[in-house]
């Protein structure tokens with residue numbers, strides 16, 4: 523079940539994100555399909571439909587994330603929370619290296635893996651958008 527998200531709430535999430543996917547830094551202007559409003563903590567885990575639990579996500583990131591909130595870190599075998607764009611800073615957990623999103627932490631590792639941030643097609647898209655000057659998309663809150 524998906525809660526209705528009002529136009530005003532949707533707009534405020536889009537504006538806060540600067541039209542950028544808060545996981546992979548793709549710009550909404552670069553893709554045909556509309557970006558989606560993601561519940562950082564999914565509703566099935568009692569995540570609320572409030573600005574403090576919503577983020578802007580491209581369709582790829584949102585599809586792979588689904589309702590997950592964590593995964594097993596391949597290095598430690600520990601259950602580890604996914605990156606939370608509301609409470610954490612992207613640069614603390616990831617860095618861009620030739621359009622590959624390199625994880626810097628356990629949180630980064632599980633997020634890169636689960637959201638398939640470094641699928642070859644996605645890396646190629648980033649390179650193309652970088653050449654066009656729109657990648658990485660950066661919001662003022664990043």
Ligand SMILES: [Zn+2]
Nearest residue numbers: 543546580583
């Ligand atoms: Zn994305």
